[in-house]
Amino acid sequence: MVLSPFIAIGLLEYSSLVASFRLFATTLAVTVTFMVMDVRVTIKFERIEYMNEKKTPLLEMKHISKDFFGNQVLTDVNFTLRPGEILGLVGENGAGKSTLMKILFGMDEIHQTGGFGGEVLINGESVLFETPIDALAAGIGMVHQEFSLLPDFTATENILLNREPLKYTALSELFGERLNVLDREKMTEISEKAIKRLAVTLDPEMMVSQMPVGHKQFTEIARELSKEATDITEGIKLLVLDEPTAVLSEQEADSLLKAMRLLAESGIAIIFITHRLQEIIDVCDTIMVMRDGKIIKTVPAEGVVIPEIARWMVGREVKTVSHKRAVQDTAEREVLLKLQNLWVDMPGEVVRNVDLDVYKGEIIGIGGMAGQGKLGIPNGAMGLFPAGGKIFFEGKEIPLNSPRNFLDAGMAFVSEDRRGVGLLLDESLEWNVSFTAMQVQDKYLKKYLGGLFKWRDQKAIEETTEKYVKQMEIRCTSTKQKAKELSGGNQQKVCLAKAFAVEPKLLFVSEPTRGIDIGAKSLVLQALRKYNEELGTTIVMVSSELEELRSICDRIAIVSDGKVLGILPASTESAEFGLLMVGQHSELVDGGSL
Amino acid sequence: MKITFNRIFLMRLIAIVVVLLFAMVLFFIGKQHTVLLDNKTITVNGEEIKALKMVEVQVNKLEALEFVPRDRDKVEVTRQKHTITISYTDENWEEISITRKFTLPLMEEMVIISIPTLAANPDAPQSVWLEKYELPTYAVQAAPEDEVVVTDDLAGLISL
Amino acid sequence: MTLQRTNLQKVKRFLGNNTVTILFLVICAFGIPLSGYSANYLVSEVVVRIARNSFLIVSLLIPILAGMGLNFGMTLGAMAGQIGLVFISDWGIVGIPGIVLAMIISTPISVALGIWCGKILNMAKGREMVTSYIIGFFMNGIYQLVVLYGMGAIIPIRSNSLVLPRGYGIRNTVNLIGIRKSLDNLLMIRLFGIPIPLFTLVVIALLCIFILWFKKTKLGQDMRAVGQDMEVARAAGIKVEHTRIVSIVISTVFAGYGMIIYLQNIGTLNTYNSHMQIGMFSVAALLVGGATVSQAKIRNVFLGVILFHIMFIVSPMAGKNLIGQAQLGEYFRVFVSYGVITVSLVLYEIRKKHDRGIAGQILAQEQGVEA
C-alpha cells in the first residue's frame, strides 16, 4: 500500500518523463511515438483507477499551521489517512504531535490561542470542530495517555459513560430523560461487543480500580469502539492512540498491537503515537516523522529500520553546539553526588531504579522521553516527592524526603513547575529571590539579642535582588513587583536567581527553558554556563530538548522506564541519543545500569 | 431562558396545573371549621325563641352532644358540607328528630348554629340559624405585653 | 497493582473504617444499663425517632452520591418546610391534607433555595461542606427577615395565635395541633405493646425505594460519575454543574418534606430554632451509622438513627445516675454529637491522604523484590 502524496510525486515525475519522451518523439520514429503514447495512456489509466478506489481519504489535513503567540509550532503540515490505515506518528517531545491532535479535536486551547491555519477534511468535506464533543460526534475517538476512567465504575459503566442505553420510565416525561433507568443488560451487551472487537479478555463487570494497567487501556479503547452510529453521531471511524503502550508490559503491549490490527482490518483508521519505534514498524502501514512542527518524512513502514527513524526524529546535524569542552577522563574525576537505587513516586513520572554518578564541576544532562522518569530524579532527590534508595553527596549520605537536608548539604533545585513549586506568585521578587537563602543560610537577617531575634534585613534583600535583576536581565517594574505579574521567561530567571542566591555546590535544574521564548532561553542557558564556569558549580540539568542538553552539557544521561539507560558524552551524534532513547544502544554507552 | 413548547414542557405544565388543582382540593377538604352549637333563648325579629330543655345534637358522625339551656359547645370539622341531627322531646313529649344538611363558607374559621332556631324552623334556609362568629375582640387585647423573640438556636440544642 | 494485606491489617482497616460506629456501640453498651430504662421503653422511643428522623437523614444521601459531601445546607429545606407549616396553620388546614399541602407549598421554596445553594457550591468547589454550612447560617438571616419581619406585615397572616402581639412576625412557638401526629396515627399498630406508626414508616420505606431506584437512573449514574471525577465526567459530556445543582435541589426538597414529618410528630414548631439544629443532628446520626463524607448507604441511615438516638435518650439519665446531674448527660450528648462529626471528618481526611500514598508503597515493595 502506498500513500497518496507519493503517488502524486510519482505522477509528477512520470509526466515530466512523458513530456521529454514526447519531445523525443517528434524527432524519432512513429512507432516510438506510439509506444510512448501507449505508456502515457497506461499511466493515465492507472491514475484514474487509483482515484476511483480512494476517491476521498477518510481524513485529510491540509497546510496546517499553528503558532502560540508568535511561537511557530506547526508549519504546513499535510497528510491523508485512508480507512483501515494505521499511521504511526513519531517525533521528539515538542515536535508538534500533540498540537496537531489538539487541532484535529478542536480543543479549547486551540480556539483560545487564535485558531490555526489550514484545513481539516473528513471524507472530503471541510470540517471545523468547535469542541472535542463535535469531533466525537463525527466519529473520531481518542485514547489519552492519562486514563480518563472513573475508578469505582465497572468496565461497562466506563465504556458507556454518558452514552448508556436507557429504559423508559414514566417519570422521565416530567423530569427529562435523565430519569430513565439504565438498561444494564444492553450495556453489558454493547460493552461485550466492543471488547470482542479487540479480541482480548476483559471482564466487563470488573471495577476499573482493580484492573491491571493494560485492561484500563483496553477499556478506554473499547469505549471509543462502542460508539455506534446514531442519528446525531457517527460510528467510530478514526481512532487516535496517544502513547497507549507507554504504561503497558510487553505482553500487554503485544495484545494491544494485535487488537489494533484487527480494528484496522475492520476499516477503522488509527493514528498511533508512540515512542517505541519497534511497535511502529510492527503495526503501522505508514510512518510519519515530525520534527520542529514539520513533517520530515512520510514513508511506508515496510523495510524501515529503527536507526533510520531515530535519525529522522532527532534530525538535523547540529552545527551550533556552542562549546566543546575537552572530554576528560571521567575515571579520575571526583564524584560529587552519587545516586543509588533511587526510586521516586511522582505522579505521571515514575523513577524505578536510578544509579548515577555526578562528577565535580561538570554539567551533566538528563534526557529522555516524557514520563520516563527524568523529572522524577531531581524531585525525588530533593525530597519533594516520596522517594527511596540512597544519595551520597561529597561522600556523605543525605537522608531522603527532607528538602532541608538536601539544601543544607549545599545543593539547590530549580523546579520545572515554576508556578507550583518555584515561586511565591503573590509575593514580591525580593521575597522570591531571597527566601531560600534566608531560611537555609540565615542570609539577609539582622540578629538581635544574640540571635534570638532574626529580623528581615530589607536593605540587604533589596540589594541582592537588584543585583540579580541586573545580572539576569529580569524585566520588571521594580523589585517589589509580584512574581505572578512577570512573563514566563522572567519568572524562570527569578527561579534561577533564587537558586544562585543560595550559592550551591551542586545545582539541579529541571526543564529550565520550558515554555519560554527563544531570547530568554539563550539567556537562561548562558547564565547556567557562566555560573558553572566562574564558580565551578556542578550542574545537573534535566531537559526534554536534546539539542539544548547537547549545547551546554559535558555528558548526557538518557533515562527510560525509570532507569538510566546510558550516559554519552555530549559531543556524541544526535542519532546515537535518538537510538538510546528508543531503547537501542551502541558501544558508546559508558555507564548506567543496563 | 428560552421556552420551547415541546412535549416535556407541556407535561410539566400539566403536572403543575394538576398539583395546583390538587392543592386547592386539599384546601377544601383540609380546612378546619369550628362549629359552635348554641342552645340559648334568642330573639329573632322581635320574636323570642326559647331554648330547648334537653337536646342531643350530632354533627356528621361525631359523638353526640347533650345540651341544657344556655349550654354552648363546639365541634371541629373539615370540609364544607355537613349534616346536623338534633333530637329532643317537645312539650307534648313527642320525640322529634331533625336532620339538616348545611354548607360552611370556605374561608370561615368559626360559625355558630342556634339550635332553638333550627328546631323552630327546620325547613328555613341555613342563613336563618347559622351565622358566622367572631371571637370577641377583648380576648386579643388581653395580652398586651410583647413576647420576646428568641432567635438563638443554642436554646434548642439543650432541650431537644 | 494492589498491596497484599495481612489479616491484621485487614482487621485494622475494618476498625479504622468503622471507628465511629464502634465507639457508639461502646457508649450505648455502657449507657443503657446506667440509665436504667426498660427495654420496652427504649425500643418504643427508638421506633418513634426512626419514624421522626429517618426521612431527614435520607435527604443527605444524594449530595454524597454526587461527591458534594455532607449537605449542611439541608437547613434550607427545613426552613422551606417550616414556612409551609406556618401557612397551613394560618389557613387552618388540618390532618393529612394539611401535611400534604404544607409539602406542596414547601416544594417551590425548596427548589429555589436548592438552585441558589447549588450555584454557590459550584463556585466553591473543594470546600462544599464549610460553604454549605455557612449558607445555612446566612439563609437563617434571610429566614428571620421573612418570618420575623415580613410575615404579618407584607405576607398576609391572619391568625392571631400565630402573629406576635406587635402585629407582625411569627411567634416563637407555633402550635401544630391540627396536624399533630396525624401521619403517625393514620395507621398505628401495636406490637408487643410498642406503638408503631406504620404509615410514616411506609412513607420512609417508599423514599428509600426511591433512592435505590434513583441510583439506577441515568441521573443517578451521572451523579456517581460527577462524584468520582468531575473532569472525566465533563470530558464525557455530562453537565457537571447542572448535575451538582440537581443533587442539591433534590436534597433540599426532601429535607423540607422530612422537616414536615419531623414536626408533625413533635407537634410544636420552634419558629426560630427548630431548623438550625436539624442539620447537625442528621449529619451526626448518618456518620454514626458508618457513612463517610464520600459514601453513604441506606443502612447507615437506620443504624445511625438507632445508635445516635439511644445515646440521646439514655445520656441524661445515665448522667444523673452516675454523677447525680442530669444536665451533665445533656452536655455529654451535645459533646458527642459534635465530637462524632469531628472524628468522622478527621478520619476521612486522613484516609484520603493515606490512600494517596499507596503508589509509593507499591514502588517500595517493587524495589524490595528486585533488590
Added chain:
Amino acid sequence: MNVKVEKIISTIMQGVKSFGLPRIIIGLFLLLLFIAAPFVGVNIGTSLSDTFNRFGMNAVMVLAMVPMIHSGCGLNFGLPLGIIAGLLGGTLSMQFNFTGPASFMMAIVFATPFAVILGWGYGQLLNKVKGGEMMIATYVGFSSVAFMCIMWLLLPYSNPTMVWGYAGKGLRTTISTEGYYLHVLNDFLSIQVTDHLVIPTGMFLFFGLLALMVWAFLHTKTGTAMTAVGSNRTFARASGIHVDNIRTLSVVMSTWLGALGILVYQQSFGFIQLYMGPFYMALPAVSAILIGGASVNKATIMNVIVGTFLFQGILTMTPSVMNSMINTDMSEVIRIIVSNGMILYALTRKTEATR
C-alpha cells in the same frame, strides 16, 4: 477631555477594585448611619464611644485570625478553643483570688500554658487534614465547647462568687468580673472627651501592643517562613521549611491570641460567659477580618483594624438608628446576613493561583 474622564473613572474603578466592593458598600452604609444618627435623635458621642469600646473588646479576637491565615490554615473557625484557654485562665485567676489589675495579669499567665497545649494539639490535628481545615476547625471548636460544658460542672472550683449557690459546686453560666478585672484596661488612661464620648485608651494600647508583636513577628525569619507557607506550601517545602512545624506554631499563636482576646472582652463586658457562651464566638471574628479585606489566605493588621471597626460600627449603629427610625430592631438579622454573607463571599472567591 474625554480621555481624562475615562482615566479618572478607571482610576476610581482601580481603587474600588483594590479596596473591594463589599468593603465600600459596608463603609458607605456605616457612614450613612452616622450621618442619619443626629437626625433621628441618636447621640453621636455615645455611638462613637460604643463603637470604640466594642472595637477594643473584639479587636484582639480578630487579630487571632491573622497567624493562621498567614500560614495557610484558613479562617480560624476553631477560635472557641482559644477562648476556652482564656476562660480557664480567667476563672483560675479568680479562683486564686487575685484582684484588680493583678487578676488580669494572672489570667493571662494562667491562660498561656493552656493555650499553648491546646493550640499544639489543634495544630497537630490540622496538619493531618490539610485542605479540609476549615470544616474540621469549626467542629473542633464546637466539640471542645461542649466538652468544656461538662468540665465546668465537674472541675473543683470553690470561689463562692463563681459557683452555683445552692449546690456549692459547678460554675455559674455567667460570672461577674466585678472586683476582679472589670474594666482594668478600659479605665487605664481613659480619656473623657465629652460627656458621652470616652476613649478606652488602655484597651487600644493593649491591642496595639499585641498587633505590634504580630507585625514584628511577621518580619522575622520565622514570620517570613509562615507567610511563605501560607502563600505556597510546596515552595516553602522546597526551600527547606518544615511546613508542619510552622503551621503548628501559627495555630498556637492564634489560640493564644484568642485566649487574650476573650479576657479583654470580659474585662470590658463585665461577665465571664461559660458553657455555650463561646459557641459562636468565631463567626463574628471571622467575618470582621473578611470585611476588613482579608481573604482565605491573606491578611494584614490593617485588615484587622478596618474590619473590626466597620463590623462593630454596624453592630452598634444599626440597632440605635434603626430603632429610632422605624421603631424596629432589625440589627440581629442584619448582623447575621452581613457577617455570614461576608464569609460566603470569601469562600466562593477563587483563591489565588498558587493554592
